[in-house]
Amino acid sequence: MRWFSVVGILFLVGCAESIQPTLTDSEWTGRVPAGFPEVVYPEDNKPTKLRVELGRRLFYDNRLSGDGSLHCGSCHVLSAAFTDGRTTSTGLHGIAGKRNAPTLVNLAWMKRLMMEGGVPTLETQALAPLHDSTEMAASVMPLLVKLNEDLLLKELTRAAYGRDSIDAYVVTRALACFQRTLMSGDGRYDRYKQGRKDQLNEKEVRGMNLFFSTRTHCSECHSGVFFTDMDYHNIGLAVEYADEGKARATHLPEDIGRFKTPTLRNIQLTSPYMHDGSIASLEEVITLYNQGGHEHPNKDNRIVPLGLTEEEQADLIAFLTTLTDWNFVQNKDLLPLMR
Ligand code: HEC
Ligand code: HEC
Structure with a gap:
């Protein structure tokens, strides 16, 4: 245009x-x-x-x-x-x-x-x-x-x-x-999906497989081409939420701390993370998920300790950077x- x-x-x-x-x-x-x-x-x-x-x-x-x-x-x-x-x-x-x-x-x-x-x-x-x-x-x-x-x-x-x-x-x-x-929608991941296998290296492919696995559950919420289910979840970001999230609209106690699943497209460029910007880096985001988040009565039951090794955590991050659309x-x- x-x-x-x-x-x-x-x-x-x-x-x-x-x-x-x-x-x-x-x-x-x-x-x-x-x-x-x-x-x-x-x-x-x-x-x-x-x-x-x-x-x-x-x-x-x-x-x-x-x-x-x-x-x-x-x-x-x-x-x-x-x-x-x-x-x-x-x-x-x-x-x-x-x-x-x-x-x-x-x-x-x-x-x-x-x-x-x-x-x-x-x-x-x-x-x-x-x-x-x-x-x-x-x-x-x-x-x-x-x-x-x-x-x-x-x-x-x-x-x-x-x-x-x-x-x-x-x-x-x-x-x-x-x-x-x-x-x-033109990250290296997308080009790989369209058949250009040279677009991802081994580390990124390992991270991709982890992301789409039942071991991490990442893709159950960050799902589809938009990397969001457009639904609301509490991921145990905090023990107490200053911002009540969805409960602000519904006034239901079970909605406290539930926020819309953010897209992960261009995630490498959008730090700091989370609704309150409380997490500075992708490394710290993955650490939180790997620990299974903080305790909260509304926490989604898929957020549990994941037992990922240091290398697996780095692989996940490598995959996330393939969602950057430089054009x-x-x-x-x-x-x-x-x-
Ligand atoms: C139960 C649904 C769910 C699962 C499973 C899940 N996420 Fe999330 N994710 C969310 C929600 C909701 C937020 C926003 C939370 C907030 O702001 O309080 C989020 C935030 C994030 C963010 C920060 C996004 C931003 O723009 O601030 C990243 C990165 C992320 N998730 C990656 C992952 C990865 C990697 C996994 C797998 C290890 C994963 N998520 C598993 C629902 C989920
Ligand atoms: C002072 C900073 C600031 C300015 C100026 C601003 N925004 Fe935002 N925008 C935000 C913040 C913070 C949020 C998140 C608000 C929330 O979710 O409650 C947001 C949310 C949004 C969203 C919702 C995105 C989503 O995924 O739900 C849209 C769309 C948007 N802004 C468009 C605009 C437009 C259009 C303008 C100009 C008329 C504008 N913004 C001006 C900070 C700003």
Whole structure:
């Protein structure tokens, strides 16, 4: 995909208001990674080139935060597979949030969003960080006024959504459209699965076999092409949970400490780990699993001491690094435009 033509036209619109070329939208032609299921897009928000382009611009637009200091990409950084390297994210005025910024990949297929599954769609998700005082702390009305002063964005909005002004409908839908294009499925593991046996070395193959074995149970929760069952589990991360996880949404005691299984795609690039960023390295994650986690009444019964040798633990980690998709994290189409 190349945006040169769009960029060129926008440049014209920006430079000379008298010339008002009409932008025409067309189908989004990005490709779903090999082996992934087709995406079922919402009827009222099918991706098009200009919807995705508008979404990308909004994703990186500081005007979306209360004091103009943050955009979505401040906490979701492409080179870190859309995480931010912090234990928990810091929002406006340096206020610390409670959770680690999750990777944003393959969201087009995810059933529910947020770590306790409190949000059903990407269209509704975008409003959460905007309002959250620990994230962007923006009020929607002044934000829309500012965005509507931008002639480029207005022209894109008209062409992409057929509306004369940028409203909450447009902002949330365009952000969702852009985020659905964040597809990652081209790691060395994937190429190996497609028949290129030279892609994994012996150590990585040993780690892969361990990962998919009943000895470790890893692939029972981190399952399928997305490496998540999209379900919620307590893995015995802590004896007491400051963040109650799924119980925040359900208020059920058995849901305390249950969090959505995170994808493991690009896991090498998304440290620190876990909902609270409490684990710094993959080595320490594997140590926790090998010990069978901490005691907690809600702990899943598959989290038990595994008895893995030092070498086996290293093999597992080697396998996890084969899930890194270098083309994805270097895809310039997912970055803001050069200014
Ligand atoms: C201050 C840092 C910060 C900013 C800014 C931010 N996010 Fe997030 N984002 C987070 C954190 C932390 C979470 C985890 C929240 C949770 O699960 O409760 C999250 C969760 C998400 C999720 C859910 C992912 C999943 O797998 O469930 C999406 C989607 C998302 N953010 C998109 C956005 C968009 C779009 C914007 C801009 C409008 C944005 N974020 C701005 C930190 C941030
Ligand atoms: C019972 C389901 C289950 C099993 C079995 C399981 N996991 Fe997990 N895994 C999870 C959940 C849920 C989390 C998030 C926990 C949290 O944040 O509190 C997680 C987190 C992780 C993380 C950190 C991800 C991130 O982005 O922060 C890694 C890495 C990981 N698991 C790897 C493994 C490996 C390797 C195995 C096998 C040894 C394994 N998991 C077994 C459910 C499971």
